[in-house]
Each structure stands twice: as C-alpha cells, then as structure tokens.
Amino acid sequence: MFDPDVLTMLGxxxxxxxxxxxxxxxxxxxxxxxxxxxxxxxxxxxxYPRETLNWILGLxxxxxxxxxFLILLVMVIPITRAIVGTTIGTNATIVPLVIAxxxxxxxxxxxxxxxxxxxxxxxAQSMGASSMQVITKVLLPEARPSLIMGGxxxxxxxxxxxxMAGFVAGGGLxxxxxxxxxxxxxxxxxxxxxxLLVIIVQVLQELGMKLARIGDKRK
Amino acid sequence: xNEEHPIIKIEALGKIFSGSDGDFAALExxxxxxxxGEIFGIIGMSGAGKSTLVRCINFLERPxxxxxxxxxxxxxxxxKRELYHIRQSIGMIFQQFNLLMQRNVxxxxxxxxxxxxxxxxxxxxxxxxxxxxxxxxxxxxSYPSQLSGGQKQRVAIARALATNPKVLLCDEATSALDPATxxxxxxxxxxxxxxxxxxxVIITHEMRVIEEICNRVAIIDSSRIAEVGRxxxxxxxxxxxxxxRLVFPEDRSMENLPGKRCCRIVFDGNSSFEPVIAGMxxxxxxxxxxxxxxxxNIDGKAFGQIVIQLPDNELTADRMMxxxxxxxxxxxxxxxxx
Numbered sequence: 001m002f003d004p005d006v007l008t009m010l011g012x013x014x015x016x017x018x019x020x021x022x023x024x025x026x027x028x029x030x031x032x033x034x035x036x037x038x039x040x041x042x043x044x045x046x047x048y049p050r051e052t053l054n055w056i057l058g059l060x061x062x063x064x065x066x067x068x069f070l071i072l073l074v075m076v077i078p079i080t081r082a083i084v085g086t087t088i089g090t091n092a093t094i095v096p097l098v099i100a101x102x103x104x105x106x107x108x109x110x111x112x113x114x115x116x117x118x119x120x121x122x123x124a125q126s127m128g129a130s131s132m133q134v135i136t137k138v139l140l141p142e143a144r145p146s147l148i149m150g151g152x153x154x155x156x157x158x159x160x161x162x163x164m165a166g167f168v169a170g171g172g173l174x175x176x177x178x179x180x181x182x183x184x185x186x187x188x189x190x191x192x193x194x195x196l197l198v199i200i201v202q203v204l205q206e207l208g209m210k211l212a213r214i215g216d217k218r219k
Numbered sequence: 220x221n222e223e224h225p226i227i228k229i230e231a232l233g234k235i236f237s238g239s240d241g242d243f244a245a246l247e248x249x250x251x252x253x254x255x256g257e258i259f260g261i262i263g264m265s266g267a268g269k270s271t272l273v274r275c276i277n278f279l280e281r282p283x284x285x286x287x288x289x290x291x292x293x294x295x296x297x298x299k300r301e302l303y304h305i306r307q308s309i310g311m312i313f314q315q316f317n318l319l320m321q322r323n324v325x326x327x328x329x330x331x332x333x334x335x336x337x338x339x340x341x342x343x344x345x346x347x348x349x350x351x352x353x354x355x356x357x358x359x360x361s362y363p364s365q366l367s368g369g370q371k372q373r374v375a376i377a378r379a380l381a382t383n384p385k386v387l388l389c390d391e392a393t394s395a396l397d398p399a400t401x402x403x404x405x406x407x408x409x410x411x412x413x414x415x416x417x418x419x420v421i422i423t424h425e426m427r428v429i430e431e432i433c434n435r436v437a438i439i440d441s442s443r444i445a446e447v448g449r450x451x452x453x454x455x456x457x458x459x460x461x462x463x464r465l466v467f468p469e470d471r472s473m474e475n476l477p478g479k480r481c482c483r484i485v486f487d488g489n490s491s492f493e494p495v496i497a498g499m500x501x502x503x504x505x506x507x508x509x510x511x512x513x514x515x516n517i518d519g520k521a522f523g524q525i526v527i528q529l530p531d532n533e534l535t536a537d538r539m540m541x542x543x544x545x546x547x548x549x550x551x552x553x554x555x556x557x
Contacts, residue, residue, distance in 0.1 A: 117315075117317065117320075119313055119315050119317040120317045120318070120319060120320075122279060122313075122317065123311065123313060123317035123318075123375075124330075124334070125279060125306075126277055126279060126306060126309070126310075126311040126388075127306060127307065127310075127311075127330070127331040127334050127335075127382070128302075128303035128304060128305075128306035128307045128331075128334060128335070129303070129334045130299075130303055133334055137330070137333065137334070138319065141319070141321050141322070142319060142320060142321050144321060145321075215321075216321075217320060217321050217322075217323070217362040217363075217364065218320045218321075218362075218364050219364065
C-alpha cells in the first residue's frame with residue numbers, strides 16, 4: 001500500500017503544508033502584529049487613546065474572525081485570483097490563510113501586550129520616552145515570551161486551517177487526507193496524514209514553549 | 220535654603236477625573252513651592268490625591284486647571300517633544316520599582332540614556348558609575364527577578380539618576396519595603412541629595428519617612444493642601460486636624476479613656492531628657508497616668524510628646540498644667556479625640 005509513489009506524494013504534501021503554514025504565518029504577522037499593537041496603543045487606557053479608531057478596528061477584527069474559515073476560503077476567491085492569478089494550489093491557499101489568521105494574530109498580540117505592567121510603561125514615560133519608544137523598547141521586549149507563545153499557537157492554528165484548504169484543492173497534507181480518505185475511502189493514508197499533522201503540531205508547539213522559556217528573564 | 224528659587228512651583232492646580240459615575244476632583248486649588256536642593260515631603264492618607272499630585276509635576280497627568288512651573292518653565296506651554304526632553308531632568312521612582320523584567324540591571328540603568336539618545340558606550344560607563352554609587356556593582360549583570368526589594372529600588376534610583384536630573388520624585392518609594400530596608404533607601408536618598416544636590420520630592424503615607432529625611436512637608440487631605448511647613452514645626456505644633464491625625468495617630472484610642480482631663484506636653488530641644496513628669500509627681504504628691512509617650516529625633520534634635528491624664532481634682536490639675544508651662548513646655552489640654 002505504501003509504495004514509493006504514495007511516499008513521494010506524502011513527502012510533497014508535508015513540504016507543501018509546511019510551506020503554506022510558515023509563509024502564511026509570516027505574512028499574517030506582517031499585518032497582525034501592527035494591528036495588535038495599534039489595538040493596545042489606541043485603547044482607552046493605552047498610551048495613545050483613540051477610541052473611535054480602536055472601536056472600528058475591533059469591529060473589523062471580530063467580523064473577520066466570526067466567518068468560518070471554510071466559508072472565508074470560498075468568499076475570498078476573487079481576491080485570491082486577483083493576487084495570485086489562480087485559485088488552486090498552495091500559493092492560492094496562502095491568501096485566505098493570511099486573511100483569516102491576521103485578525104486572530106492581532107488578538108493574540110493584543111493580549112500579550114496587555115500583560116505588560118502599566119507601571120513599567122509609566123516609568124518609561126516619566127523618563128521622556130515617546131509613544132514609539134514605549135512600543136519598541138518596552139511593550140514588545142517585555143512581552144517577548146508571551147509573544148513567542150502566541151506565535152506557537154498561531155502557527156499551529158494556521159496549520160490546521162491549511163489542512164481545510166484540501167476541500168478547494170489547496171494542496172498539502174489536508175488535500176491528501178480528503179482526496180484519499182474522504183473521496184476514495186483509503187482510511188490508512190488519511191490516518192498517516194493525520195499522524196504527520198499531529199507530529200508537526202507537537203514539534204512546533206514544543207519549540208515555541210522552549211523558545212519562550214529561554215527568552216524569559218522573569219524566572 | 221530659603222533664599223533659593225523654587226525649582227517647582229505649582230499654582231492653583233486642580234485635577235478632575237471624569238468617570239462613568241460623574242466627575243471626581245482628585246486635587247483642588249493646590250499651591251506649592253518646592254525649593255532647589257531641599258527634600259520635600261508630601262504626606263496624606265491613601266486616596267488624598269498625593270499620587271496624582273506628583274504625576275502633575277512631570278505631566279504624566281495633565282492638570283485640569285492651574286499651572287506647573289519647572290525651573291521657571293510653564294509645562295503647559297511645552298510641545299510634546301519639549302516635554303519629553305524636560306522629563307529627562309525629572310527622575311522618578313515608584314512603590315513597585317517598575318524595572319524592565321527582561322533587561323538586566325545594567326540594561327535597566329542604561330534605558331533612560333537610550334531614550335535620550337546617548338551613545339551606547341558612554342551610557343554603559345555612566346550606568347556602571349551609578350551602580351557603584353548605589354552599591355550594586357556586583358549585581359550589574361543580574362536580572363530584576365533575582366534581586367530583593369531593596370536592591371530593586373536601588374536599581375530604580377540609579378536608573379532615575381542616569382540622565383542627571385535636577386529633581387527626583389519618589390512615589391511611595393519605600394512603602395513596599397521592610398523597616399530596615401526603608402531606612403537604608405532613605406539614607407541613600409539623603410546621601411544623593413547632599414552629594415549631588417538633587418531636589419527630592421517624597422510622596423508617602425508614613426510619618427516616619429518624613430521625620431527621617433524631609434526638610435519641609437506638605438500635608439494633603441481630601442484633595443487639598445492642609446498645611447505646609449518645616450517638619451519640626453508641623454511635628455510639634457500641628458495646626459489642622461489633618462496634620463494632627465497624621466502626627467498623633469494614637470489619639471484615636473483616647474476616646475475610651477476614663478477621667479476627663481488629659482493634657483499633651485510637647486518637648487522641644489533641651490527639656491527632652493529632664494525627668495519633668497517624675498519631678499512634678501514628687502512635688503505635688505499626686506500621681507498622673509501616662510497615656511502615651513513618644514520621642515523622636517528630627518534633624519539631630521530631640522523632639523517628643525507625652526500625653527498624661529491629670530488627677531480628678533480640678534484645682535490640682537490646673538496647677539499641674541501651670542507647673543509644666545513654667546518649665547517652658549508647650550502644654551495643651553486634649554479632650555478625647557482631637
């Protein structure tokens with residue numbers, strides 16, 4: 001059953017899944033990180049309160065987050081086509097993944113940054129730090145362990161989203177699981193892909209925790 | 220010291236916080252002058268508004284009305300950038316130390332210099348000098364989580380001094396420390412004041428902190444300044460009830476005392492160690508009940524007070540008070556809760 005062809009396919013699926021996940025995570029942070037920072041900074045209690053802006057951004061984040069990923073995948077097809085030129089394959093899957101993950105990451109970043117002691121921020125301000133200096137020299141470095149933990153959560157969530165992309169021929173392990181397990185009743189291949197996904201999640205999660213612990217000087 | 224110009228001048232300052240359940244006046248009509256080079260205390264019960272007041276001095280809180288002058292400059296007139304710059308001349312330390320937990324001690328002390336844009340090598344040099352000033356050279360590469368409370372506050376002091384400030388604001392800086400550590404930190408502040416000539420403003424709810432190092436004190440009570448003056452004057456002759464509550468907190472217990480007539484004897488300077496009470500008891504052949512006695516060391520001079528319960532006989536009681544007055548002591552009758 002596991003002839004070389006199947007193994008090659010699984011190997012390629014694995015690489016595709018990793019590719020989609022890592023590229024999507026990186027791009028989603030590109031949007032999610034500044035968005036999360038903006039949410040914290042413009043909060044009523046933040047260092048640069050802008051309540052209306054904060055409210056609007058919060059609404060957009062909630063709207064995007066309340067759309068189930070499978071539906072979002074279909075909804076953004078026109079956008080995907082406009083950006084990538086096609087709607088199938090790994091590159092096409094990255095577009096909806098980023099759109100779905102960025103608001104999720106914004107919330108993760110927001111909750112990490114809100115853990116930073118208000119007193120430390122006040123101390124920095126008392127030394128004459130500007131808002132930008134508070135962000136780059138206090139908020140982000142002080143929240144680093146928590147941000148890394150959030151990163152581990154984000155990357156594993158994006159991996160599980162990417163598996164769903166199999167329904168629209170998005171490539172990766174999820175695609176294989178659906179084609180062989182669901183359409184052809186080849187349960188064994190599906191189980192192997194699931195096992196591979198479990199292993200990747202384990203590795204990424206552990207790696208994140210370890211990195212967070214090494215970087216944390218509070219203990 | 221009296222001739223020197225005020226480094227901080229607060230005029231008709233008020234601060235109102237608007238909340239969902241209406242406005243709350245945290246400060247009302249505050250007028251204060253803090254002189255260059257002095258150690259100035261601001262004392263009050265919690266909720267009196269003292270933390271808000273100290274934050275108005277560096278504009279961490281913008282006053283609703285009134286003006287704050289720092290070194291002659293009206294802070295309300297400054298642009299954001301000018302304000303950032305002036306804050307570098309006003310160091311601040313806090314009750315919870317507020318150190319950066321992810322930076323080591325050296326990194327923490329370098330932090331304000333980094334903000335001020337000082338060259339890194341120069342900053343490290345300066346930081347190391349300050350760490351030796353506060354006696355923490357051996358902890359240079361430790362992280363705050365590895366330090367005791369007293370050590371953390373020393374780091375915070377070194378950090379606050381990094382930009383050569385003219386004023387150091389201390390917001391309940393010793394309230395999280397035990398009595399011995401509090402003393403050490405206060406001695407360090409006194410030393411800094413003497414050696415570097417930095418004006419120090421101390422916010423506290425503890426009278427002993429004021430006694431220990433302050434030259435002058437302002438008592439703040441329910442959003443207003445109740446009394447301002449030299450510590451020994453306020454301490455021996457408090458005029459307002461807010462001041463009395465702080466200086467003689469034990470007065471509360473007198474409510475339940477038997478016998479009606481009590482009097483407080485205040486000692487200043489020389490008479491402190493004369494056995495006046497014992498002499499009086501011998502002369503009158505009448506006993507008195509000592510209800511409260513406390514002597515303290517303020518600025519090297521001995522000060523103290525004793526509260527006694529006088530005999531029931533009115534005449535003897537009156538004569539006893541005359542006797543004490545004749546000894547050049549301040550005597551005042553107290554009836555229960557003052």
